[in-house]
Amino acid sequence: MTTIKSAPFDGDAPASAPRHKEATLSEDRVPAEASRVAIDPYQLPQRSVPTIKRIKEAAKTLLPDSLFLSLLHHKCIGRYPNLVRPVTFNEKILQRNLRPDPRYIELTDKLRVREYIAAKIGAEHLIPLVATPEVFTREVFDALPNAFVMKANHGSSFVEVVRDKSDTSFEKLKRRAEQWLAIDFYDIARERHYCTIKPRIFFEHLLLDARGQIPADFKVHCFGGQAGPPILYILVISDRFGSATHGDVYDANWNHLDIAIGFYKRSAKPAPRPANLESVLDAAAALSEDFDYVRVDLYAPDNHVYFGELTFTPGAGVLPFTPDRIDYEWGKLLT
Template identity: 75%
Template sequence: MTPPNSAQLDEEAAASVLLRKELELHEDKVLAEASQSLAALYQSPAQSGSVIRRIKEAAKSVLPDSLFLSLLHHKCIGRYPNLVRPVTFNEKILQRSLRPDSRYIGLTDKLLVREYIAGKIGQEHLIPLVAAPAEFTRKVFDALPDAFVMKANHGSSFVEVVRRKSETSFEKLRLLADKWLSTAFYSVARERHYRKIKPRIFFEQLLLDDSGKIPADFKLHCFGGRPGGPIIYILVISDRFGSNTRGDVYDIDWNHLDIAIGYYKRSVTPAPRPPHLQAVLDTAVKLCEDFDYVRVDLYAPDNRVYFGELTFTPGAGVLPFTPDKTDYEWGKLLA
C-alpha cells in the first residue's frame, strides 16, 4: 500500500477536527447550497419527497471523500472514525478506500481478475464465462443458454440470476444492464480504486449443486502476512437469493462463532461441517498469500471449488459487527 504523504495526513487531520467540532453544521451548509442550486429543476410540490432525496444525493456528491466517509461511518457504525490513526477494522478499511493499493484496480475488476486467478489456482476454478460482449444486444441475448447469471464487473451486488430465459426478456435485462452501467460505483461509498474500472456486462454459467440449489457463498476474511499462515474467519451466506437468507461466521475448525457481520441474521442451528472445507481453506490460503488482508469469495458445490471475487474494502468500511468489539479485535489483525 502506498504510504501517506504529509499532504494526505494534513487533509485527514483537518477532516478530523471538522468532524469533532463542525461536522453537522458543515453538512447543513452543503445541503442548503445544494437546495439553492437545484431548486429551479423542480416544479411540483407533490414531488417534494423526491426533491429532498435528490438534494441529499447532490449534497453528498460535493462532500470531500474523507468527510463523506466519516458521515457514512457515523450513520452505519454509530461513531465518527479516526482516519489519521485508525484502530478498528472498519477504520482501516476506510483508509484503504482513500489510499488504495494500485493492484486493487485490476484485481477488483471481475473480468480482469480472471487471468490472475487462472494463474494462481488454475482455469478450472473459474466459473465458466458464457459471454462478455462489448455491447448487450438482442443477438447476444438470443445466444445465451436457458440458465445463466448476468453481472457487471465494476461493483458489488450487480447480479441477476436467470434460471429460465423464457421467464425474462431482453428488454428487462437490457434496462437492468443500462442501470448498472450508468452507476459510478465509486460514488456509492468513495472506494477510490473503483474509479478506474471500465464498466462491462458479462454472463456466467449458473452454478447449481446436485440438488438444483444455488450453492452458499463462502466469504473468507483472510488476515495474511504471518509466518504461520493467515488467520481466517469464514462468513457463510446461505439462501442468498431465497427468502431465508442467513449469515454465519465460523473459524477454520468450523466452530460457530457468536458474531454477526452486516445485517445478516445468524442461523439458530449451525450448518454441518462441509466435507470439502479443507479444499475451500486451501484455495483461500493460496489466493491471499500476496496480501496482508483480503476477503476471498468462493463457491463449493458438490466438492468443487469456484472463485467468486477478491474484495479489499468489504462493506466499504461501514460494516456493522455484532458484538461491536469484533470491529476492534479484527482491527488488531490488520496492519
C-alpha cells in the same frame, strides 16, 4: 495442505483524486432497482427516502472524500472514525478506500481478475464464462443458454440470476444492464480503486449444486497471508436469493461463532461441516498470500471449489459488527 491459523476473539501508493459527480448516496450502496440480490451482506435495510433527505444525501457527494467517509461511518457505525490513527477494522478499510494499493484495480475487476486466479489456483476454479460482449444486443441474448447469470464487473451486487430464459426478455435484461453501467461505483462510498474500472456486462454459467440449488457463498476473511499461514474467518451466506437468507460466521475449525456481520441473521444452528472445507480454506489461503488482508469469496458445491471475487474493502469501511467489539478485534488483525 496449507496450515491455517485461527485466532480466538477476545475483549501504499495514493490514488489520484477522483472526480465528484452528482449522485445520490441512498440507504443502500447500490440502488435496489439495479440488482436482483435479495439481501446483500453489507447493505442497510431498504426504506423509502423522502425528497428532502435525497437532496441532503446528494449534497454530501460534493464533500471531500475523507469528510464524506467520516459522515457515512458515523451514520452506519454510530461513531466518527479516526482516519489518522485507525484502530478498528472499519477505520483501516476506510484508509484503503482513500489510499488503495494499485493492485486493487485489476483484482477488483471481476473480468480482469480471472487471469490472476487461473495463475494462482488453476482455471478449473473459475466459473465458466458464457459471453463477454462489448455491447449487449438481441443477438447476444438469443445466443445465451436457457440458464445463466448476468453480472457487471465494476461493483458489488450487480447480479441477475436467470434460471429459465423464457421467464425474462432481452428488453428487461437490457434495462438492467443499462442501469448497472450508468453507476459509477466510486460515487457510492468513495472506494477509489473502482474509479478506473471500465464497466462491462458479462454472462456466466449458472452454478448449481447436486440438488439444483444455488450454492452457499463462502466469504473468507483472510488476515496476515503475507506473513505466513493466514488467520481465516468464514462468513457463510445461505439461500442468498431465497426467502430464508442467513449469514453465519465460522472459524477455520468450523466453530459457529456468536457474531453477525452486516444485517444478516444467524442461523439457529450451525450448518454441517462441508466435506471439502479444507479445499475451500486452501484456495482462500493461496489467494491471500500476497496481501495482509483480503476477503476471498468462494463457492463449494458438492466436491468443487469455485472463485467468486476478491474484495479489499468489504462493506466500504462502514460494515456493522454484532457485537461491536469485533470491529476492534479484527482491527488488531489488520496491520
